Amino acid sequence: MLFPTGIFALFFAAVFLGHWTLVRVRPSLDRAFLLAANLAFYAFWSVEFCAALIAVGLWTWGIGLLAARGRSRPALWIGVAGVLGWLFYFKYANFFLQEIVARLGFPAPILDVVLPVGISFYCFQAISYMVDVHAGDAEVEPSPLNVLVYLTFFPHLAAGPIVRAAHFLPQLAVPPDRFRIPVAMAGILILGGLFKKMVIANELATGIVDPVFRDPSAYGAWDIALACYGYTIQIFCDFSAYSDMAIGFAALLGFHFPKNFDQPFRAVSLSEFWRRWHISLSTWLRDYLYIRALGGNRRGEARTRFNLMATMVLGGIWHGANWTFLLWGAVHGAALAIERALVGRAEPRTKGAILLRWLVTFHVVMLAFVLFRAPDLGTVASLVAGLGDGLPSEAVTWRLAALAGLGLAIHFLPPDLRERIEDGLRPLPALALGAAMGLVLLAILLAGPEGVAPFIYFQF
Amino acid sequence: MQQPWLNPPGTPPRRGVPDDFSPASATMPLRGATAALALVWLILLAGRSEAIVDAAYGLPVAPGTETLIAVAEGWNDALTAIGLPQVLSALREGLATGR
Numbered sequence: 001m002l003f004p005t006g007i008f009a010l011f012f013a014a015v016f017l018g019h020w021t022l023v024r025v026r027p028s029l030d031r032a033f034l035l036a037a038n039l040a041f042y043a044f045w046s047v048e049f050c051a052a053l054i055a056v057g058l059w060t061w062g063i064g065l066l067a068a069r070g071r072s073r074p075a076l077w078i079g080v081a082g083v084l085g086w087l088f089y090f091k092y093a094n095f096f097l098q099e100i101v102a103r104l105g106f107p108a109p110i111l112d113v114v115l116p117v118g119i120s121f122y123c124f125q126a127i128s129y130m131v132d133v134h135a136g137d138a139e140v141e142p143s144p145l146n147v148l149v150y151l152t153f154f155p156h157l158a159a160g161p162i163v164r165a166a167h168f169l170p171q172l173a174v175p176p177d178r179f180r181i182p183v184a185m186a187g188i189l190i191l192g193g194l195f196k197k198m199v200i201a202n203e204l205a206t207g208i209v210d211p212v213f214r215d216p217s218a219y220g221a222w223d224i225a226l227a228c229y230g231y232t233i234q235i236f237c238d239f240s241a242y243s244d245m246a247i248g249f250a251a252l253l254g255f256h257f258p259k260n261f262d263q264p265f266r267a268v269s270l271s272e273f274w275r276r277w278h279i280s281l282s283t284w285l286r287d288y289l290y291i292r293a294l295g296g297n298r299r300g301e302a303r304t305r306f307n308l309m310a311t312m313v314l315g316g317i318w319h320g321a322n323w324t325f326l327l328w329g330a331v332h333g334a335a336l337a338i339e340r341a342l343v344g345r346a347e348p349r350t351k352g353a354i355l356l357r358w359l360v361t362f363h364v365v366m367l368a369f370v371l372f373r374a375p376d377l378g379t380v381a382s383l384v385a386g387l388g389d390g391l392p393s394e395a396v397t398w399r400l401a402a403l404a405g406l407g408l409a410i411h412f413l414p415p416d417l418r419e420r421i422e423d424g425l426r427p428l429p430a431l432a433l434g435a436a437m438g439l440v441l442l443a444i445l446l447a448g449p450e451g452v453a454p455f456i457y458f459q460f
Numbered sequence: 461m462q463q464p465w466l467n468p469p470g471t472p473p474r475r476g477v478p479d480d481f482s483p484a485s486a487t488m489p490l491r492g493a494t495a496a497l498a499l500v501w502l503i504l505l506a507g508r509s510e511a512i513v514d515a516a517y518g519l520p521v522a523p524g525t526e527t528l529i530a531v532a533e534g535w536n537d538a539l540t541a542i543g544l545p546q547v548l549s550a551l552r553e554g555l556a557t558g559r
Contacts, residue, residue, distance in 0.1 A: 006508070006515060013501060020490050171462045180487035182465040183496055203559070252493070256463040399558035426486040433488075434496030438503030445507065446548060447555045 001044040003245045004194055004452050011041065012249060015154075019253055020178055027175040034149050041154035042117075049116040053152055056086060060126040061147040064133045068140035076134045080127055087123040090115050095321030118158040120318060120460050124284055125151055129165040131288060138166035146172050153255070155246040159239070159457040161260035161280035168255070176254020184425045187437045188418050189248035191444065197241035197455070198448030200407045204234040205453055207400045213373055216382040220393030224386045226400060231373045232366040233407030236265065238456045239278070263411040265365070268348055268357040270336050273365060285315050305340065309333035319372070319460050324380070328372040335364050509536040510545050 001008050015037045022030040039050045063079030066072050090113055097108040129147065132138035141147050150168050212219050212227035219227070243260035250257050260280050267273035274282045290296055290311040297304040309330070316329020348354045374380045414420065425433060461467055465485035488496070505512065509532075516532035519525045539545055 006511070009501070009504065013497070016497065017494075020494075024490070167462055176463070177466055178490040180466055181490060181493040182485040182487050183493045185465065185485045187496075207559070251463075251465075252497075254463065256465075397558055422486055430488055430492035430496045431499055434499030435503070437496065438500040441500060442503055442507040442548075446552045449559070 001041055002452050002454065003242070003249070004198055007044075011037075012252075016252060023175045023178055023254075030175065031145050031149050031172060035145060035152065038149065038152035038154045038157060042152065042157060045117045046114075052086075052116070053122065054148065056083060056122070056126060057148040057151045058144055059083070060129055060151065061141065061144045063130050064140050064147070065142075067130060067134040069136050070134065073134070076130055079130045083123050083126045083130075087119060089113070090119055092321045099321075115459070117458050121156065121158070121160045121162055122151060124162050124281070125165075128162070128284060128288065131292070132165055138164070138169065141165070141169055153250070155250040155253075155255075156257060159242045159246075159455055159460075160278075161243050161246060161257050162284050163257050163280070167258065171255050178254070181254060182251050183430075184422045184433060185418070186248040186251040187433070188421055188425075189244040189251070191437060191440050192418075193241035193244035193248065194441065194444050195241075196237035196244075196407070196410075198444055198452070200403050201234045201237035201241065202449050202451075202453055203403055204230040204237075204400065204407070206449060207397070208395055209234055209373070211395065213375070213379060213383075216379060216386045217389075218391075219386060219395060220391040221387045221389075222393030223395040224383055226396050226404065228370050228383070229366060230400065230404045232265075232369045233404045235369060235373075235456055236261070237407050242455045242457065263413075263415060265362060265408060265411040266358070267361055268354055269343070269361055270332065270339050270364065271345075273361060274332075274336075281315075285311055289314060305337040308336045308340070312336065322375075323377060324371050324374050327377075328368050331364070331368040331371065335368075505535070506539060506544060507548060509539045512536065 001011060015034075018033055018037070019030060022033050039053070042050055042053065059079065059082060063075055063082075066075035067079065093111050093113055097111065101108040129138065129141075129150070133140045141150075146169060149172060150163075150165060153163075153168070156163055208223065208227050209231045212223055213231070216224060240261035247257045247259070258280065260278060262276040262279065264273055264276035267276055290307055294307040294310060295303065296307065310333070312333030313326060313329040316325045316327070316332070319325040319328070343357075348357050370383065371380060374383070425436070428436065464471070465487050513529075513532045513536045516525075516529045519528060536545070
């Protein structure tokens, strides 16, 4: 079930009414209701995997009880290994069989493995729960129902943001406040997300990115250049849209998720980019992989650079079993290590230095996203060759270029724009606010292409 | 509270939680929120009446499907009589310029 669809609008209306009615008349039933809603949401993709989600959730809860507050480190290791094993089977079994076992000359069958939607985000949250309760960073949760609601909560189930147990579980402990619902904030996030997804991302995808990456040899240099820049904008508008909408829908139900994107393309360094892009994943990788597993920057400069590279390569491979993802991670890891060696944490001071560092950062990110988007390395080679083969560029239009420019311009709006709009909406009575939101929603639906493409990060 | 909008204005964000969601967020009680969302729904139903008819035609044959189709058609016919879908189609065409 995709957010920008009529079926989701129906589903959300039912959940909104059911949830708040139970909060008012029977709060003890609300969490069971939310769990049922979460599973119904997921059942639109796969009924079978609902059982798997529950099984892994109960495993996580049980390990949490065994390993809480420094107890039983072996239980923690077994718990994390169990969840990672489940993830690895779905994501990497065929890659391992075909790329490694078959190349060693052993028989390697192709397994009929279907990747469940959102499995990575689910596993990351499960691991963070087990590790955090073991380390004492989160309270162990005695109720399996609360752990299941936390892990399966439908706004973040398919594509994040990754919400930590220490942040979410306390919100389940007390019923949300039905007298203080942040409707304007949620509305701005949802409508802003819809605009990015429906108007910018969908049109860039269908108009230039998908056709060019499908067959680069049929397109001219300007087409290829716009497709590469366009994909960089598309993935931001697609992914941040999902996060914004997830945060907005959760807020309408009285729950808070942390921010996941913070105008990432205004970054003037790679390290700043990673503090602004997919914040919940980059902090997850930092806390659990870079610091806890690899030792962070406490073991000397050479080891720090190795840790950066290892973290980014593993982050790349997490996206899927493909050499292009590995290279994407390697490019980021190498760029971070080089940046650390050349400029450290020094901030650029002059306007020229800021502009230069912004240009370098943006283009490293953009070129890495070309690797990320390409289905294989042959496509990357075709894109490079296409830049010089002299074919006419007939797919570029002013509209597509303007949309890409708009997607970039969003990053240079005032960071507190949402709060300013909210302040403007504050005096409006509820019906006027509803009318304004409804008309903007309708305008967005009219401005975007017909149909809804799945969100890019559903596949991860 | 974990939800910033439930904290008094001026409350600093929690440590380690990247967040700019202001504790000063405007909030409203459930009654107002329901009214606002109901109006959003009504505008959506009005603006997407043709898509609703298409969706109703695509429903599996089951008890009640005929009634749903009749309701969707009736709703769309009523809006067509006042010219709303035609206006929205013209707007959509205008917004598609250059596509």
